[in-house]
Amino acid sequence: MKPTDIKNPEYFHKVVDCQYACPAHTPVPEYIRLIAQEKYTEAYMINWDSNVFPGVLGRTCDRPCEPACRRGRVEEEPVAICRLKRVAADNKGDVKKLMPQGPFTPNGKKIALIGAGPASLTVARDLAPLGYEIHLFDEQNLGGGFMRSQIPSFRLPETVLNEEVNYILDLGIHTHFKHYVSSLKELLEQPYDAIFVGTGAPRGRDLKIPGRDEGAANIHIGINWLSNVAFEHTHTIGKKVIVLGGGNTAMDCCRTARRLGGEEVKVVVRSPFAEMKASPWEKEDAMHEDIPIIDNHVPVRFVVEDGKLKGMEFEKVKAVLDEKGKRQLVPTGEDLVFIEADDVLVAIGQENSFPWIERELGMAFNQWDMPVVDEVTYQSSIAKIFFGGDAAFGPKNVITAVAQGHQAAISIDLFCQDKSLLERPSPFVNLVSMKMGIHEWAYDSEVWTDTRYAVPQAEKTQTLKDRKKEVELGYDGLTGYKEAERCLNCDVQTIFTESKCIECDACMDICPTSCITFTENREDEMDLRNILKVPATNLTQDLYVSDILPTKKVMVKDENVCVHCGLCAERCPTSAWDMQKFFYNTTKAGKTCH
Numbered sequence: 147m148k149p150t151d152i153k154n155p156e157y158f159h160k161v162v163d164c165q166y167a168c169p170a171h172t173p174v175p176e177y178i179r180l181i182a183q184e185k186y187t188e189a190y191m192i193n194w195d196s197n198v199f200p201g202v203l204g205r206t207c208d209r210p211c212e213p214a215c216r217r218g219r220v221e222e223e224p225v226a227i228c229r230l231k232r233v234a235a236d237n238k239g240d241v242k243k244l245m246p247q248g249p250f251t252p253n254g255k256k257i258a259l260i261g262a263g264p265a266s267l268t269v270a271r272d273l274a275p276l277g278y279e280i281h282l283f284d285e286q287n288l289g290g291g292f293m294r295s296q297i298p299s300f301r302l303p304e305t306v307l308n309e310e311v312n313y314i315l316d317l318g319i320h321t322h323f324k325h326y327v328s329s330l331k332e333l334l335e336q337p338y339d340a341i342f343v344g345t346g347a348p349r350g351r352d353l354k355i356p357g358r359d360e361g362a363a364n365i366h367i368g369i370n371w372l373s374n375v376a377f378e379h380t381h382t383i384g385k386k387v388i389v390l391g392g393g394n395t396a397m398d399c400c401r402t403a404r405r406l407g408g409e410e411v412k413v414v415v416r417s418p419f420a421e422m423k424a425s426p427w428e429k430e431d432a433m434h435e436d437i438p439i440i441d442n443h444v445p446v447r448f449v450v451e452d453g454k455l456k457g458m459e460f461e462k463v464k465a466v467l468d469e470k471g472k473r474q475l476v477p478t479g480e481d482l483v484f485i486e487a488d489d490v491l492v493a494i495g496q497e498n499s500f501p502w503i504e505r506e507l508g509m510a511f512n513q514w515d516m517p518v519v520d521e522v523t524y525q526s527s528i529a530k531i532f533f534g535g536d537a538a539f540g541p542k543n544v545i546t547a548v549a550q551g552h553q554a555a556i557s558i559d560l561f562c563q564d565k566s567l568l569e570r571p572s573p574f575v576n577l578v579s580m581k582m583g584i585h586e587w588a589y590d591s592e593v594w595t596d597t598r599y600a601v602p603q604a605e606k607t608q609t610l611k612d613r614k615k616e617v618e619l620g621y622d623g624l625t626g627y628k629e630a631e632r633c634l635n636c637d638v639q640t641i642f643t644e645s646k647c648i649e650c651d652a653c654m655d656i657c658p659t660s661c662i663t664f665t666e667n668r669e670d671e672m673d674l675r676n677i678l679k680v681p682a683t684n685l686t687q688d689l690y691v692s693d694i695l696p697t698k699k700v701m702v703k704d705e706n707v708c709v710h711c712g713l714c715a716e717r718c719p720t721s722a723w724d725m726q727k728f729f730y731n732t733t734k735a736g737k738t739c740h
Contacts, residue, residue, distance in 0.1 A: 147667060147674055149693040149700075152641070155575040158728040160688065161705050162637045164227060167214035169549035171573075171732045172196040174211055174227055175637040179589060181233055182630040184623070189234035191244050195731070197231075198268050198314075198548050199293070201306040204232025205618065206297050208394075208425060208543040216636045219659075219707060223598035225632045226621075233626040235306070241313075246275040248318045253277030255562045258338040260327050263291020264544045265535030266344035267314045268551025269558065272735040274317040276559060281338070282319050285326035286377070289315060292346050292536075293544060295373040296395065298402050299614040330503045330531075340530045340558045343517075344551070347496040347536040353390065357448030361455035361490075365448065368399045368493030375402055375613070384488020387411045388458055390445060391493035392422035397429065399491045400437045405613035412485060413439045414458075416475060418465050431617065435606060444475065446482060448490065457486040496541045516540070523567040524554040532558055555735040571733035580638055580725045581715075587725055589635050591712040593658070599629045638710050639728045642701055644693050646722035653714035653723055654679065659707040662714060667691070667700045678702055 151157065160166050164174040173192055180189035193200035207228045215224030255278050259266040262284035270280045288294060289311040293302065315321060327333060333341060350367035352358070358365060364384065368391065374380040387408040389400040392415035403411045413432065415422055419441040422429065429439060443460035450456065460483045463475040498516055503509060510518040510527035517526050519533045526533055534554040535547035557567045580588040602619045603609075609617045621629060654662045660680040668674040674689065675682040682689060687706035694700060715723040 147669070147671060147689070147691050150688070150691050152639075152690070155573055155730060157688065158577075158637075158639050159573075159730045161639065162728065162730065163214040163216055164211040164225075165637070165730065167210045168197075169210065169546045170197045170552065171549075171730065172211075173637070173729060173731060175633055175635050176729060177234060178225070178227070178230055178630045178633045179635070181230055182590070182627055182633075184627075186234045186237035187239040187241055187244070190238040190241055193231055193234060194241070194245070194313075195734075197545060198271055198551075199264065199310045199544065200231050201235035201310050202293055202302060203545060204228060204230075204235050205302050205306070206293075207231070207545055210545070216634045216709065217632055220593065220634070220709060221595065221597060226598055226601070226629050229601050229618075229621060230626060230630055232620050233623075233630075236620055237623070237626075242316075245313060246317060248274070248316075250275055250277050250318065252279065255279065255339045256337060257281070257558060258283065258333055258336070258341045260333070260341065260343050261291055261345035261535075261537065262286070262289040262321075262323070263344050263346050263535055263547065264293060265537070265547040265551040265554070266291070266342060267311065268548045269342050269344070269534065269555045270319050271314045271317065272552060272555035273558065274314075274319060276736045278562075280319045281322060282315075283322045283325050283327050285324065287323050289321070289323070291344070295376045296369055296398065298372065298376070298398050300401070300405065300609060300612075300617050301398070303614070303616050328502050331507060334507070338530075339562050340532065342554055342558065343531065343533045343537050344535045344547070345500075345537045347498045347541040349497045349499040350492065351495040351497055353445060353492050353494060355445055355447050357450045357455075360450040360453065361448045364455040364487075364489045366489065366491050368395050368491045369496060371491055372398060372402060375406065380406070382407050385409045386457075386486050386488045387491065388485055388487040388489075389413045389491045389493060391415060391495070392417055392424055392441075393493065393495070394424050394428050395496070396491075396493035397424050397432045399493050400432055401435055402613060403489075403491065404435055404437065404610055408489075410486075411437050413437060414443050414445070414460060414485065415439065415441050416444045416463065418442060421465075421473075435610065440485075442475070443483060449484065455487065455490070457484055458490065459484050496536070498537060498540065522553075522570075523557045524550060525557055525561075525567060530561070552732065552734055559735040571737045573733055574729075574731045574737075576729040577639070577641075577726050578729075580727050585716045587638075587712055589638055589725075589727070590631060591635065591638075591710070591725070593634060593709050593711050594631075596628070596632050598632070599625050634709050636710050637728050637730075638712075638725050640690075640703065640708065640710070640712075640714060641724045641726045642690070642692055642703070643722050643724070644695055644701075646720045647692075647695060647701070648720055648722075649695055649697055649699070650719065652717045652719065656713045656717045658711065658713065659709055661704040661706075661708045663702050664695070664697075664699045665702060666698070667694070674702060675704075678704060680704070680707070682706060
């Protein structure tokens with residue numbers, strides 16, 4: 147195999163598993179180290195540059211970073227990356243002065259943003275400092291989109307959301323709240339240089355089974371019901387409530403129902419419990435609040451008597467694999483199950499809805515009635531119209547919407563300069579030695595066995611009485627420090643210099659995970675992986691292969707199992723190994739293209 151090109155910024159980016167898994171590529175180990183040093187303001191700003199909403203995401207993120215966390219190679223539980231983000235947000239100082247300060251010199255370009263959710267707000271944040279005149283339209287009276295209407299206050303306090311939304315609106319954004327855009331054609335006739343659509347996935351899926359129309363008064367679409375609760379149009383619900391669905395929206399519905407008077411709230415889902423789409427922690431929180439989750443039950447009909455909803459009937463099923471290995475839900479043959487209910491909340495999915503986009507405009511739509519959007523540039527078939535967030539590729543999460551907003555902002559900026567949308571700006575990268583002495587590093591390199599610290603919660607007796615009382619209390623300073631110290635600093639890379647190596651094998655002997663091997667090279671990667679001291683079986687991580695050494699051997703390191711402890715560099719008598727911090731930051735709109 148050829149020597150590894152460690153100058154390629156994507157090589158070490160992939161090694162920083164948590165950052166690589168984050169859609170916005172937030173520099174996770176960098177801000178966690180700052181939290182351990184009580185530099186909360188600096189940690190917040192590193193987050194704000196990438197994910198825009200640290201306080202929001204520190205409470206509500208879907209955490210794609212955590213399953214990727216390298217701590218999982220050492221222990222069962224990853225670092226609580228999401229909750230550490232909240233530590234930075236809760237303890238930050240005056241961050242406003244560190245943000246771009248307007249008024250900004252106008253560049254003569256005018257942009258319309260439809261929808262005031264996380265994608266649109268990210269576009270606004272990136273483009274306003276460049277001199278764009280930003281006009282933000284939303285039918286609600288406040289910004290935030292689904293962060294406000296779909297995430298309950300007991301998970302995301304309104305004060306936190308308002309603060310982070312206002313950081314963006316204070317950049318000089320022209321807001322048009324309580325303004326529903328009913329016609330894209332009319333907007334196109336106005337002098338906007340580009341239009342961004344970030345309207346989310348605003349339509350909840352309905353369940354058309356017998357009894358739906360007769361019981362309509364007490365059958366509610368989950369996301370609409372949550373929105374009505376958030377904007378205080380709905381204050382109560384019946385004592386017996388069924389929530390249909392197994393996603394995070396269903397968990398928010400059932401927990402909100404408990405706070406609005408639901409005494410017997412049950413979640414009923416057709417799939418097995420383990421296959422539910424809801425995050426594990428969301429399911430745990432629901433069950434902690436005495437909400438049973440009944441799996442393997444398929445809705446059959448709403449039971450309505452004398453015009454009043456009485457409950458629902460379900461068919462029990464079991465999961466079996468067919469001859470192709472695909473999971474099927476097969477009826478068990480048991481009697482139908484009746485569950486009483488005063489109200490039913492239907493939370494079985496969300497869909498996009500674009501009734502305000504006139505089809506005669508010529509915009510291309512696919513077979514699912516979704517606009518055809520380029521996956522790199524986020525441009526639609528109408529050149530000046532861009533999409534992002536749930537409106538682009540269907541429902542996902544806040545952090546994905548933010549990541550897409552960044553990329554759409556780059557495209558809008560390039561489009562308005564008549565530049566190619568495919569000439570994307572390169573990421574900012576840096577690689578600097580952490581050496582302070584022969585055996586001392588400028589980061590905490592010890593790998594301790596330390597289990598994940600639990601996040602304290604307010605008393606259930608209090609939180610179930612007040613839908614606005616936040617359940618999670620967050621880490622205090624000391625616990626936040628201890629949790630931050632669990633980070634293995636996977637952005638501090640092991641850098642090997644062939645010319646200094648005397649092939650004494652000291653690094654190979656001291657390595658606690660046996661990830662280093664000196665061996666003869668192989669043409670085929672799988673052959674090389676199999677002859678290492680410990681075979682490298684995880685193909686998702688690369689091998690670090692050196693150039694040919696004097697003995698005609700090569701150094702091969704399995705990046706997958708390295709815990710970045712620095713023992714190889716400490717043990718090496720010739721400093722052939724060095725620990726160097728790799729910083730990777732995706733470049734935002736307005737930066738020079740390379």
